[in-house]
Amino acid sequence: MSNQRRILLAKTALDGHWRGVSVVARALRDAGFEVVMIGMANVDEIVQAAIDEDVDLIGLSVGGHVQVAERAVAALRDEGIEKPVFAGGVIPPHAKRRLEGKGVEVYPPGSQLPDIVAAAERLTGKAPTTEA
Amino acid sequence: MSDSGQERWSKKQWKTFSGIPLKSHYGPEDVPEAHRHGSGSSPGQAPFLRGAYPKGYRTKPWRIFQLSGFGKPEDENERIKFLLSHGETGFLMEHDRNTADHMYNVDHPDVVARREDVGLTGAVMQSVRDIRICLDGIPIESTYGHAGGAVVQHAPFALAGYWTVARQRGLDLERLPGTGQSDFFLTYLGCVTKQQVPTGPGLRFNVDIMEFCDQYLPRWVPVSIAAYNGADTGLNAYQELGVLFANAVEYLDEAQRRGSMSMEAAARAVGGVSFRLTLDVIEEACKLRAARKMWYDLLAERYGVTNEKVMNLRIHCVTSGSMMTYQQPLNNIVRGTLMGLAGVLGGVQSLGVSGYDEALSVPSEHAHQMSVRIQQILQHESNLCAVVDPLGGSHYAEALTAELIERAWEFFEEIQESGGFLACLDSGWLHARAHENQNADLDAQASGERTIVGVTDFTHDDTPFEIDGFTGVDDAFEVATERLQELWRTRDGKAAGAALRNLEKTCRSDANIMPAMMEALDAEVTLGEIGDCFREVFGDWDTPITA
Numbered sequence: 001m002s003n004q005r006r007i008l009l010a011k012t013a014l015d016g017h018w019r020g021v022s023v024v025a026r027a028l029r030d031a032g033f034e035v036v037m038i039g040m041a042n043v044d045e046i047v048q049a050a051i052d053e054d055v056d057l058i059g060l061s062v063g064g065h066v067q068v069a070e071r072a073v074a075a076l077r078d079e080g081i082e083k084p085v086f087a088g089g090v091i092p093p094h095a096k097r098r099l100e101g102k103g104v105e106v107y108p109p110g111s112q113l114p115d116i117v118a119a120a121e122r123l124t125g126k127a128p129t130t131e132a
Numbered sequence: 133m134s135d136s137g138q139e140r141w142s143k144k145q146w147k148t149f150s151g152i153p154l155k156s157h158y159g160p161e162d163v164p165e166a167h168r169h170g171s172g173s174s175p176g177q178a179p180f181l182r183g184a185y186p187k188g189y190r191t192k193p194w195r196i197f198q199l200s201g202f203g204k205p206e207d208e209n210e211r212i213k214f215l216l217s218h219g220e221t222g223f224l225m226e227h228d229r230n231t232a233d234h235m236y237n238v239d240h241p242d243v244v245a246r247r248e249d250v251g252l253t254g255a256v257m258q259s260v261r262d263i264r265i266c267l268d269g270i271p272i273e274s275t276y277g278h279a280g281g282a283v284v285q286h287a288p289f290a291l292a293g294y295w296t297v298a299r300q301r302g303l304d305l306e307r308l309p310g311t312g313q314s315d316f317f318l319t320y321l322g323c324v325t326k327q328q329v330p331t332g333p334g335l336r337f338n339v340d341i342m343e344f345c346d347q348y349l350p351r352w353v354p355v356s357i358a359a360y361n362g363a364d365t366g367l368n369a370y371q372e373l374g375v376l377f378a379n380a381v382e383y384l385d386e387a388q389r390r391g392s393m394s395m396e397a398a399a400r401a402v403g404g405v406s407f408r409l410t411l412d413v414i415e416e417a418c419k420l421r422a423a424r425k426m427w428y429d430l431l432a433e434r435y436g437v438t439n440e441k442v443m444n445l446r447i448h449c450v451t452s453g454s455m456m457t458y459q460q461p462l463n464n465i466v467r468g469t470l471m472g473l474a475g476v477l478g479g480v481q482s483l484g485v486s487g488y489d490e491a492l493s494v495p496s497e498h499a500h501q502m503s504v505r506i507q508q509i510l511q512h513e514s515n516l517c518a519v520v521d522p523l524g525g526s527h528y529a530e531a532l533t534a535e536l537i538e539r540a541w542e543f544f545e546e547i548q549e550s551g552g553f554l555a556c557l558d559s560g561w562l563h564a565r566a567h568e569n570q571n572a573d574l575d576a577q578a579s580g581e582r583t584i585v586g587v588t589d590f591t592h593d594d595t596p597f598e599i600d601g602f603t604g605v606d607d608a609f610e611v612a613t614e615r616l617q618e619l620w621r622t623r624d625g626k627a628a629g630a631a632l633r634n635l636e637k638t639c640r641s642d643a644n645i646m647p648a649m650m651e652a653l654d655a656e657v658t659l660g661e662i663g664d665c666f667r668e669v670f671g672d673w674d675t676p677i678t679a
Binding site for chain 2: 013014015016017019022023026027039043044067068090092093094095109112113114
């Protein structure tokens, strides 16, 4: 268990739609990840949690404009945190391209949970579990 | 179909979206004896299972009622006028979620930290001045308006703001048509905010609004239970029915306990509700038939109400946002049409069809126009308005309606046994039910049991139309900040302070908060100041979501 991969999940917006992020959290836990869910968090809180929790991957639930997520990524890098970031939520194609340009993998509505789990395994270098 | 597709089809378990097993065909023996009284009645006749009005849409077509709002109040004003000019027959104001749902002004640190998000999903309205801009040039005396205030703690502000604008225009509140929402499902289940008054004060607010409307705004629908928000969070069709009435009895019991309004008046206040429509067309149509009968029976049996006018449930529906796909978004025009059809077959009084870009962004002008056009095609081209309750008498529809009623009352009882609706929100019991269904649905997609065109299957897209999502405006935060500064400079600070102190005093008493709220809005007290007052007096809801 000591090398269990840790994933931070945060909502960037002050918008309470929690359905997406909660099902993703469940799927990641079921796949053997330790999920640190901090809910609605601003950029500083996301960076602090990424440091404190020493996570391997940062997941952003984006229910607003994508600029806040972009600032979060920039702030993480400024702090020297080079861990990968992936994002989900109602992210229109134009905003998806922007985030992808910053190295963020984007999983919009309709993304299937096995694909999100596979991405988390790839991004954290975790060997896939044989039984989900 | 591919081989695996054929295999999946042959192994398919046929059932409704809510999980009710389906036979391949139905006969008269499938309709329970006890159900025949309701199904044998005429439309517009108790228990109203077959429709609210004897001649249905011949008398009055359903209201075309679309959610709208983004950016600055003037952006929202422009979009509302756009929709009305395209044939919308009511309008629905959305306030910015960041500020409104949390009762924060734009200078609150939590908002400043997300300044780019401000105005994304509704216009920023911090004082009555902003609401005035949003309503500029809109004939609210003759147009059915929804003042916003979907979230419980925000409703008193949104309603008082709308009514204050009406008053300042010299309109008679006694004649003002419209509605608000103050919905417990959105607030405490579907869209849980960072900060919110607890459910107890929330119940007080809603019953205060009901009393205030009973006294001063008889044409206004004071609260609208939006089970939609529970359903799109995961509750299935019969759970949605059961939980809606579990919510209704909280309001009605509180009104009865206070004794300040008649049960008839309370029933009138609560009897305008909203449901979700999914793509299970027949189940959804039956759900609306079931809802009308359940409301009638609830009022008769639990409260002894006999006035049939208030026992006739009025239903607004919105097509399921979560069924709209990000992939191949033009397919959503068909989905919107089918879900809208379900509502029409079930006899809705009012309908909103989600934009085809629902999964991408708030609606673009064109997506909004399409939502209105879908409804106009249903009204004017399809001949669906000719006959009331076209499913009535179908063995399948009657059997399914009966089954939904039975399961819905069981769920209602389960909620009562778990302490009632408010207790089930406070404890997270309802969240757990919704979560179970969300997970089951996603597992069904992953296993191939549930097909979503363009998402799980048929994913190849050759469209020449690129739908990129609506971008909104980028100056909502700046303009709101300037307007707040201007308000501090130019309002009568003494009057605002006095009104705010009076509001706080009222909140600490047992008195109805709405008269003080009206004074506060008239004195240009802001959203954030009222929010601070609520936080001080009522504290914060302890959210049971522990994802």
